[in-house]
Every structure is written in structure tokens, then in C-alpha cells.
Amino acid sequence: MMMKRIFELDYMRGIAMLFVVVGHILEFGLNADRYPHAFMGIVQMPLFFIVSGYLAYRNKEQGGMDTLHRFLIRSRILLVPLVVWSVILNVCKGEITCSQAMICRGGYWFFLALWWCDLFNTCINYFSKRYRLHLFMDVVLYMILYVVILLLRIKGVNLGGLLPIQNVQYYFLIYALGILMHKYTMIHKWVLNKYTYAIGLITILVAWYLLRMQSFPIYFLGGVGGVIVFWMICKEIPFEKKWAKALSIVGKNTLPIYAIHYLFITTLPQCLHDAVNVPMGFFLQFVIAFTYAVVVVILCLIIDRIISVNPITRMVFFGESKKREW
Known part of the structure; x- marks a missing residue:
């Protein structure tokens, strides 16, 4: 459907x-x-990840095979352009090497980070559907997985560059928030309302002002605030x-x-x-x-x-x- x-x-x-x-x-x-255009940098990737998470959830998936099939298709759509356009970009720049950087070019980290978010979510989604988990346990699963991601970040585990763990650390929670907003109407209402809109405006401005501190909590809160503000704005855009x-x-x-x-x-x-x-x-x-x-x-x-x-x-x-x- x-x-x-x-x-x-x-x-x-x-x-x-x-x-x-x-x-x-x-x-x-x-x-x-x-610094002047850092305002865009605060919100651009959180917008991508929360929308990707929101669209990753499906109400009508019947079982594990459906979930696996969707993940394989999604993997093809993300990993093929990662490889092909990384090679094209390197060839255009005359930087032809046999190193892994030829494939995992820094500019295309988004494809790889989003693929890992999809992989993690596929695993959680399987357990959630198999054991018919609800909001509290879903949140617990996502938080356990995020703790694992933080431990990998602390240990510096990146699988030779194939796991952009720093970027996954920044954006996986926002991706998970998008999933929970789609799955649970209550979460959607908690995140998007006139009160969070006002708080989001303040948060993103404060985060922009304090961005030189290079603090992850400030960056994360600014990203969430930006998501709320732009989502509320986009809801009012007339399609005609x-x-x-x-x-x-x-x-x-x-x-x-x-x-x-x-x-x-x-x-x-x-x-x-x-x-x-x-x-x-x-x-x-x-x-x-x-x-x-x-x-x-x-x-x-x-x-x-x-x-x-x-x-x-x-x-x-x-x-x-x-x-x-x-």
C-alpha cells in the first residue's frame, strides 16, 4: 500500500x-x-535525517522478509550512487587512486551514514514487530543502540572508513525521532506544536550564537530546534x-x-x-x-x-x- x-x-x-x-x-x-552561514549547516542535515526516518517507517509491513526486501532496495539506492559518483568526482579531479577514499569520498558521507541508520533501524524494526513492542520499549531499544554507537565512537571504531561513526553519532537520534513521530501520533503531537515552535526558534538562535564552542549537545539541540521550526513552516506552504x-x-x-x-x-x-x-x-x-x-x-x-x-x-x-x- x-x-x-x-x-x-x-x-x-x-x-x-x-x-x-x-x-x-x-x-x-x-x-x-x-560562521555567518553556519545557520544553514545546523539545520540542513537534521532535516534530511528526520525526513528519512519518518519515511522509513511503514504501517503495513507484514513480516521480516518485507523489511529485508525494503532494506536491500534501499541499500542499492544509497550505495550505488555512493560508489559511482565518488569515482566520477575523483576522475574529474584527476585523483585516481586504488585507496578506499576513491570509493568513500568525504563529500558523499551522507549516503553511507544514512545506510547505517537504515541498517540499525531494520534490526530494531524486526525485533519491535516480532515481539509487538510499544512506545516505551521502542525508545529503550533505540537508546541502547545509541549507547553502542557512542561506545564505538569513543573506541574510534569506523571499520576502515566504512562506518562514518562520527556522523552517525550526530544524526541517528534525529533519524530515530522521525521514525517514532510517524509510528506514534502522540510523539508527533509532542514534537510539533506552538510551544515547541517557540522553543525551537530560541534554541536554534542560541545554538547559532554558541556554535564556536563546537559542542555536540549545542549542535544537536540546535538541529532539533531547526527541524521543528522548518517543519512547522513547511506545513503552512500552499502547494498551489x-x-x-x-x-x-x-x-x-x-x-x-x-x-x-x-x-x-x-x-x-x-x-x-x-x-x-x-x-x-x-x-x-x-x-x-x-x-x-x-x-x-x-x-x-x-x-x-x-x-x-x-x-x-x-x-x-x-x-x-x-x-x-x-
Whole structure:
């Protein structure tokens, strides 16, 4: 049974994707000061992970084989672009080596971290359904697993780079929150209401102000606050607006945009660096970065449409058997 499309989730992913592209252009292309645009960095990945967690839960799964089948498909969709686009990026940069970095390029850590979150959730989901666990025990299972993740982080276990444990440590709780919000209406109401909206606004501003402390609790609370604020905002977006439909298209196609955009972010903006390198020039840098980000997103969508026309190339580059909807 197909889950009814929730447009606010598309808007959230679309905003997160724009934040990622703009942030990467500012950081890698324009060499802008990281602190002014750190606001985007606080919320962009938490938005991705909570939406991914929310969509990972299915009400109508019958048993372990269904769960395993979904996980294998999900693994293909995440790991194929991880490998293929890592190789393409390295070839474009002329950095061809036989090391593991050729496959697990730092820029594509998101695919691998999300795959580990899916793997952990598949295991928990199996036990939860088998033993018919409810809210309290589900929370206990997720917390036990998170303790294991923290222990792996303390021990520095990363399986030779195949387990981006630091990133999993940051985002697994937010991913799990998305699952629990979908599974339990009570959690959804606790997280999204007018009171948490106000608290979220304060939290994200405080976290942004204190970001130079580089504290994980501050970063985590800021991310949760950002998720609440942007989710509440996206719930009010009218779908009939043309700009909302465009944002929805971006949200539905975050996978190819994330994979392809690295090929564009270190070329043209770098040529403009001297022109915008002026005192207090962040606003000018941001305008240029946002304008170029829109161009990059459009180019990524065009390339994706060309690749996705043929089912073979669609499978080779993105591991997808079905064509994504616009």
C-alpha cells in the first residue's frame, strides 16, 4: 500500500538541499567565513535525517522478509550512487587512486551514514514487530543502540572508513525521532506544536550564537530546534503556488542533486572570489551563492532527466529501477 504523499516533507528536503548547495558554494567556491552561514549547516542535515526516518517507517509491513526486501532496495539506492559518483568526482579531479577514499569520498558521507541508520533501524524494526513492542520499549531499544554507537565512537571504531561513526553519532537520534513521530501520533503531537515552535526558534538562535564552542549537545539541540521550526513552516506552504511546486520538485530529487552538485561547486564561484572578497561582504557572497545554487540545481535536474530516461543508466548511476516523479 502506497503511503499518501506528504508535501511538507518534500518542502523540507528541498530547503535542506538548497542549504547544502549554497553552503558548499560559500565554503568551497567563495572561501566565505563559515560562521555567518553556519545557520544553514545546523539545520540542513537534521532535516534530511528526520525526513528519512519518518519515511522509513511503514504501517503495513507484514513480516521480516518485507523489511529485508525494503532494506536491500534501499541499500542499492544509497550505495550505488555512493560508489559511482565518488569515482566520477575523483576522475574529474584527476585523483585516481586504488585507496578506499576513491570509493568513500568525504563529500558523499551522507549516503553511507544514512545506510547505517537504515541498517540499525531494520534490526530494531524486526525485533519491535516480532515481539509487538510499544512506545516505551521502542525508545529503550533505540537508546541502547545509541549507547553502542557512542561506545564505538569513543573506541574510534569506523571499520576502515566504512562506518562514518562520527556522523552517525550526530544524526541517528534525529533519524530515530522521525521514525517514532510517524509510528506514534502522540510523539508527533509532542514534537510539533506552538510551544515547541517557540522553543525551537530560541534554541536554534542560541545554538547559532554558541556554535564556536563546537559542542555536540549545542549542535544537536540546535538541529532539533531547526527541524521543528522548518517543519512547522513547511506545513503552512500552499502547494498551489508555483514556487512551492518548484521546491517540491527539488525535494523529490535530492538524491541526484546531492550526487551531481559536487561537479559544479568548485569552478565558476572560485573565479568570482576576488570580486566578492570585500569587508562585510557576506551578503553579496550569499546572493551570488544562492543565484549560482539555483543554476546548479537546474543543471543537476537536467542531467538526472537525461540519465533517467534509460532504465539501464538509471540503475547504473542511481541504483533505481523506477523513474522518480516530478
